[in-house]
Amino acid sequence: MPELPEVEVTRRSIDLPLRGAQVQAVRLGKPLRWPLGRDPQALVGLRLGAVQRRGKYLWLPLQGAPELPEQGLLIHLGMSGSLRLLAPAEPARAHEHFRLDTDRGSLRLTDPRRFGAVVWSAARDQDPAARLLGGLGFEPFDPALDDESFHAALRLRRAPIKTVLLGGQVIVGAGNIYACEALFHAGIDPRCSAARLGRARAARLLQALRQTLGQAMALGGSTLRDFRDAHGVNGAFQQQAAVYGREGQPCTACGKPLRRIVQAQRSTYFCPRCQRR
Template structure:
């Protein structure tokens, strides 16, 4: 599933080329998770402003006299990718949304159709506002700190790994990145979230930030479907524990273990990561 690093890499690949482009058409293929929420004609003539990211969503603001102010919120779902292709490039079987612009066709490809594109008068209104209001803080938000995490998780008995992945406190730590951050912070993923001390929360926050920054620099992770503008990410080749069950820990040589938490595979070093 594309997570925060993959979505940020996608944003970086699109922003400069799309900013200032003019919308010339909108083609919808098979139905996605939610309806668009506007007619295709409503966005014609709009100008694309700078692409923004909130968690795993991309907000494409539209403005101009030819169309009402607003924007399109894009989500890549479980297997989606978003890229800019040349005008006139015919859509394939899994290409479900084409935004035709003067800079090219912004195309959402999604084999499993869990992704979506929805219209909103702003990112704070309508369905975009509802979806984005559920998100926790961005991991690089200056207001986020170890004490903030500790207070938010106080009393929680659930294990820290699924709690971290829930995204209601801090967004961006998908399965790969949660495993890697907990390893770097030396925290056992089975530890109850409410038992983390202030210093351990601070170490975990720093580890989340470091892992996400490294993943963005590596172009994200490409395990099955994801690529940004046709280029595969490389972070999956740099992991310390994720996907390395039975292999020696890169620090202590203890075999990496795999357990299942909240129906997701968790990888950790039983020696380096403490309860």
């Protein structure tokens, strides 16, 4: 369900309510992608620090244990996960597989497909967190990311630009929907080798990624069909995708039927006229 905008909207919706909250109980449901890696009981009494995001991962610092001052939980929502902040008395929802009860509310992870994960780590820069975060590329809104460095990183990749965007080793945050949308807005054929993008087109792509992700964030992650933040609040309105899921329908810019192809086992939607190699 979540790409960067949804994860960031989720982060913002739990950060202030949970900052400083004290853990009262931790409950696990069915196994997620990886085991928690820690006795849940060991987390009771700790306090939550400011929630951080790296790519599509959330990092929840757990403070108050002198011997483990940097420990925390790394959370990934996978394909179908979402976080909600509920009253502790609220009954478990369907597919609720992780629950963190605090004195300021109960954080619930529901994830039907269970591709998501909640992993304990002694520190963000120690394994397993470090291993999972280690290979990630630029944050799209990192001020240090400029056209030059983006272009330079793309030039090292011979794979199709769509695949490179999804890979997350150059830039994080765009999943299948936003990658398709950004490539459309940048006028770039998704099959085009990343290495063959010139400076100007790389710059256009970076701008399109920021525009697409930024707008989705401003609207509360509303591009996704049924996304809600941790309070259950929906986006301001349903942003219509220009190409994603619109195979055969007319391009909003030129009217030509949009195409669907498969790249690295994922659907890619694009306009064969507006997007050039």
